Amino acid sequence: MSKILYISSEAFPLIKTGGLADVAGSLPVALLKNSQDIRLLLPAYPEVLKQISKSKKRAVTSYYNLPLEIIETRLPGSNVIVWLVDCPAAFNRPGGPYSDPQGEPWQDNALRFAIFCHAAVDIALGKLQLDWLPDIVHCNDWQTGLVPALLNLQSNRPATVFTIHNLAYQGLFDQQTFVDLELPDELWHMDGLEFYGQLSFIKGGLAYADEITTVSPTYAHEILEPEYGYGLNDLLKNRSQHLSGILNGIDEKHWNPGTDQHLIQKYNRRSLDNKSINKTALQQELSLPRDSSIPMVGMISRLVEQKGLEIILQSMETLLGLPVQLVILGTGEQHYETQLSKLAQLHPDRLKVVIGYDESLSHRIEAASDMYLMPSTFEPCGLNQLYSLRYGTLPIVTNVGGLADTVTDANEISIKNESANGFILKENSAEALLTTIKRALALYQTPEVWRQLQITAMSGDFSWQTSAEHYIALYQRILKQA
Ligand code: ADP
Numbered sequence: 001m002s003k004i005l006y007i008s009s010e011a012f013p014l015i016k017t018g019g020l021a022d023v024a025g026s027l028p029v030a031l032l033k034n035s036q037d038i039r040l041l042l043p044a045y046p047e048v049l050k051q052i053s054k055s056k057k058r059a060v061t062s063y064y065n066l067p068l069e070i071i072e073t074r075l076p077g078s079n080v081i082v083w084l085v086d087c088p089a090a091f092n093r094p095g096g097p098y099s100d101p102q103g104e105p106w107q108d109n110a111l112r113f114a115i116f117c118h119a120a121v122d123i124a125l126g127k128l129q130l131d132w133l134p135d136i137v138h139c140n141d142w143q144t145g146l147v148p149a150l151l152n153l154q155s156n157r158p159a160t161v162f163t164i165h166n167l168a169y170q171g172l173f174d175q176q177t178f179v180d181l182e183l184p185d186e187l188w189h190m191d192g193l194e195f196y197g198q199l200s201f202i203k204g205g206l207a208y209a210d211e212i213t214t215v216s217p218t219y220a221h222e223i224l225e226p227e228y229g230y231g232l233n234d235l236l237k238n239r240s241q242h243l244s245g246i247l248n249g250i251d252e253k254h255w256n257p258g259t260d261q262h263l264i265q266k267y268n269r270r271s272l273d274n275k276s277i278n279k280t281a282l283q284q285e286l287s288l289p290r291d292s293s294i295p296m297v298g299m300i301s302r303l304v305e306q307k308g309l310e311i312i313l314q315s316m317e318t319l320l321g322l323p324v325q326l327v328i329l330g331t332g333e334q335h336y337e338t339q340l341s342k343l344a345q346l347h348p349d350r351l352k353v354v355i356g357y358d359e360s361l362s363h364r365i366e367a368a369s370d371m372y373l374m375p376s377t378f379e380p381c382g383l384n385q386l387y388s389l390r391y392g393t394l395p396i397v398t399n400v401g402g403l404a405d406t407v408t409d410a411n412e413i414s415i416k417n418e419s420a421n422g423f424i425l426k427e428n429s430a431e432a433l434l435t436t437i438k439r440a441l442a443l444y445q446t447p448e449v450w451r452q453l454q455i456t457a458m459s460g461d462f463s464w465q466t467s468a469e470h471y472i473a474l475y476q477r478i479l480k481q482a
Pocket residue numbers: 017018019020022300301302329330331356357358359362381382383384385
């Protein structure tokens with residue numbers, strides 16, 4: 001059994017903006033089930049404080065003259081102990097975890113997450129008298145990047161793991177911020193926190209963590225190349241002995257078409273005929289023509305370039321001329337929201353766009369759709385293709401990152417040996433997207449083959465148990481080396 005301090009800036013169901021929350025809400029539960037002693041450290045945002053019922057104050061301190069308390073509670077629906085970093089000046093304000101109500105990054109993000117990191121470091125070193133010392137400190141994404149860097153300056157410290165969920169977000173700030181945060185001078189150099197004259201939070205993790213992981217094996221290779229490495233590829237190459245990819249799992253209780261409370265009609269592998277009842281229900285809900293035979297393509301996503309919005313928009317006119325209905329749920333960059341909404345107004349029978357964040361609707365779209373669109377330019381792991389597989393909704397994806405690791409393209413051989421579970425674009429272009437969608441639509445007309453693809457998709461093992469076993473093996477390896 002190891003003692004693990006798991007640090008994340010979001011965790012489902014307390015607070016979520018993306019896939020990181022799903023991981024931080026599930027992996028600790030799976031680790032606990034596997035007899036690990038785990039504490040989840042999370043900022044006390046207002047949404048989080050609203051949801052907790054029982055809690056107790058465990059420690060009081062301050063950083064940068066801002067008072068802070070550590071509050072202990074449980075992750076809802078589990079026995080995982082959560083320690084909330086309750087620093088009202090940093091976290092208790094209306095808006096998102098990283099952005100203000102207008103969608104602009106908080107001006108003081110560096111300070112906010114430096115406070116979070118200092119609290120983590122002090123807990124890891126036993127300075128807050130919590131009667132619990134971790135063997136492993138597991139950090140996630142740039143918001144936690146200072147933790148491995150600061151711990152590395154200590155002689156007697158726990159081992160550190162840093163997981164990259166998305167290398168595109170690095171926590172870059174000017175040099176003055178480094179000075180203002182009073183970070184130790186010995187961390188300011190090109191093999192440390194400095195990134196071309198700027199302060200890089202993520203480099204704290206990449207340069208100083210004992211082990212680095214990413215959320216899929218393919219992404220772990222891709223980030224060594226300039227195309228996906230954002231200037232950090234050389235550093236990662238130097239550290240490649242300590243870099244590995246562990247595929248995310250999914251919360252199989254929450255994402256289970258057989259028990260999903262959000263669905264009009266539950267279904268499983270043996271009752272796949274019932275799936276289309278969800279389609280006609282969604283058509284009615286979203287005022288699309290009611291027709292169970294028309295293929296429906298779904299998408300639930302942050303509306304940003306990464307998720308393939310450029311090639312989707314380039315192909316849209318042609319796509320909407322095909323016999324399909326397209327349902328998109330998302331929020332993101334304003335220009336994408338506007339373009340998609342305009343197209344939906346022009347093609348009300350073909351395209352429905354819902355701008356917003358809606359957990360329940362996302363389940364109904366997964367169940368209603370026949371295909372799922374995810375032509376990402378890069379994808380560290382991707383969760384929605386996994387949910388789609390579980391719901392017998394065949395993913396149409398680019399051949400990158402976690403998409404490449406989880407989707408097997410339907411071709412003659414893979415259909416014959418029953419390994420096919422989706423469709424992969426030959427290249428990242430609008431033309432390839434249309435070709436692939438047409439290929440999927442053609443196969444949809446062969447119900448026996450389509451059914452086999454759905455059954456293969458729904459039979460895949462994407463449980464957190466498998467991922468948790470890999471993480472535990474990694475923890476044990478590090479501790480042995482230490
Ligand atoms: P990323 O973390 O890059 O955004 P992932 O596929 O790893 O992408 O995870 C995204 C998660 O956020 C999924 O659980 C997805 O269903 C959810 N999600 C994204 N946008 C929305 C939305 N508008 N409404 C509901 N859920 C959403």
